[in-house]
Amino acid sequence: MPGLDPSLIADLPSFSGLERRELETLLGYAQPLRYSEGATVFAQGDEAESFYVLLDGHIRVVRSTPEGQQVIVRYISVGELFGIAAALGRSTYPASAVAAAECVALAWPNAKWDELTARFPSLGANTYKTVGGRLQDAHTRVVEMSTEQVEQRVAHALLRLVKQTGRKTAEGVEIDFPITRQDIAEMTGATLHTVSRVLQAWEKDGIVRGGRKRVVVISPHRLLLKAEARKES
Amino acid sequence: MPGLDPSLIADLPSFSGLERRELETLLGYAQPLRYSEGATVFAQGDEAESFYVLLDGHIRVVRSTPEGQQVIVRYISVGELFGIAAALGRSTYPASAVAAAECVALAWPNAKWDELTARFPSLGANTYKTVGGRLQDAHTRVVEMSTEQVEQRVAHALLRLVKQTGRKTAEGVEIDFPITRQDIAEMTGATLHTVSRVLQAWEKDGIVRGGRKRVVVISPHRLLLKAEARKES
DNA sequence: GACCGTCTTTGCGCTAGCGCAAATTCTCGC
DNA sequence: GCGAGAATTTGCGCTAGCGCAAAGACGGTC
Numbered sequence: 001m002p003g004l005d006p007s008l009i010a011d012l013p014s015f016s017g018l019e020r021r022e023l024e025t026l027l028g029y030a031q032p033l034r035y036s037e038g039a040t041v042f043a044q045g046d047e048a049e050s051f052y053v054l055l056d057g058h059i060r061v062v063r064s065t066p067e068g069q070q071v072i073v074r075y076i077s078v079g080e081l082f083g084i085a086a087a088l089g090r091s092t093y094p095a096s097a098v099a100a101a102e103c104v105a106l107a108w109p110n111a112k113w114d115e116l117t118a119r120f121p122s123l124g125a126n127t128y129k130t131v132g133g134r135l136q137d138a139h140t141r142v143v144e145m146s147t148e149q150v151e152q153r154v155a156h157a158l159l160r161l162v163k164q165t166g167r168k169t170a171e172g173v174e175i176d177f178p179i180t181r182q183d184i185a186e187m188t189g190a191t192l193h194t195v196s197r198v199l200q201a202w203e204k205d206g207i208v209r210g211g212r213k214r215v216v217v218i219s220p221h222r223l224l225l226k227a228e229a230r231k232e233s
Numbered sequence: 234m235p236g237l238d239p240s241l242i243a244d245l246p247s248f249s250g251l252e253r254r255e256l257e258t259l260l261g262y263a264q265p266l267r268y269s270e271g272a273t274v275f276a277q278g279d280e281a282e283s284f285y286v287l288l289d290g291h292i293r294v295v296r297s298t299p300e301g302q303q304v305i306v307r308y309i310s311v312g313e314l315f316g317i318a319a320a321l322g323r324s325t326y327p328a329s330a331v332a333a334a335e336c337v338a339l340a341w342p343n344a345k346w347d348e349l350t351a352r353f354p355s356l357g358a359n360t361y362k363t364v365g366g367r368l369q370d371a372h373t374r375v376v377e378m379s380t381e382q383v384e385q386r387v388a389h390a391l392l393r394l395v396k397q398t399g400r401k402t403a404e405g406v407e408i409d410f411p412i413t414r415q416d417i418a419e420m421t422g423a424t425l426h427t428v429s430r431v432l433q434a435w436e437k438d439g440i441v442r443g444g445r446k447r448v449v450v451i452s453p454h455r456l457l458l459k460a461e462a463r464k465e466s
Numbered sequence: 467g468a469c470c471g472t473c474t475t476t477g478c479g480c481t482a483g484c485g486c487a488a489a490t491t492c493t494c495g496c
Numbered sequence: 497g498c499g500a501g502a503a504t505t506t507g508c509g510c511t512a513g514c515g516c517a518a519a520g521a522c523g524g525t526c
Contacts, residue, residue, distance in 0.1 A: 088365025
């Protein structure tokens, strides 16, 4: 698999500190992949065969209930590892990964995980932090879902997205990939109707501006107030 | 710190596969600790100075919101590692650990983590799985909170407790430590009033039996039905 | 054995947000 | 420029479960 440019991953946090020669070795094992919006990278329950690094785009991680309801667990952004189920002791993927926009990713066969972490300890050390951070986030989500009103949860979700993937525009900070009201509903445990109403109200107040599959946060400051305030207008 | 018996931890999953000599080395660094019910092992926000293994009892892991609300993130049972924040890249504990019953634990100074994982790789490998499992659980909680009614969430919480810490009695399976309605409420994101009502209803149906700080599950089978059924009696 | 603090049960009104339904608007392909 | 499908907005009734309040029940203590 020659021809992959080591600079592709040289700057990614998981691989920083490696020499050019080592990067070439790593890339020798990697499979470059391209996904169009809506494409499934892997599905919940599939045999975990590879782990991935996202080079471009955004990935939605979705868990489905037995009853067919979907919940968006998190978004993966550029540079992040994902699909590392096997390294965490799972034989199947516990959630699905779907391209939220045009995506480019690298995939390594799972069998290489032990070898690679042994050879490149920084990869292993970084995985600890990555997973630790995710556990943290998941607990934060649990606490939010337990204690907050829908409006606050939506505010928190938007702030998280803005922080993670925000792109500055003339008007404010725009979420950098197509996202529907339904998506926001699945992130917050609300219905798309309620999310629509909430965004509508905020738009009237000039806090956000909505559009088809688009959200622009005009005033992060006032959005933060909405996230914190337990009741108030 | 001589005098600790290696058999104390010989059978714990995190330390299995080590030889007696290695166990002695490990225990040489360990500090044995005893906590009475309600005692705080460490508090959210504290500088993370140690990591722990629970030898006896049950630990409640609690996160508090800035507004002072509490959410029970998980229960630690015998043999589990906890307080490993530092290993996951945090400098302070992200949650508090409180003894839910009389507890005995071993503590190691955090500074030893790298040394110990390097010397005993099985500890590191096991930590991956432990953390992976917890991430899994946390995601399951998020999905439950997003999609389920209070009654289902309470049922799931009880089933999880029974599985994790159940003790067989003549009548059924009893949760093996003092647990209040308030505790169950903080696990499920409900109010203690609603939890009380739900348990009351189940008691009338002969599914559980309650008591002061006690819950006995008489029919796990029928409880499972409650956990799955979206509406029905 | 009486007291007291903690835990639990129960009643009642109220509201956030869901479920259902329908109208509108946007975007893309032709 | 014109559909047609997808996404969004909006209205309305209804209920699960919260908030508040008060009355038991249990268990440890002096």
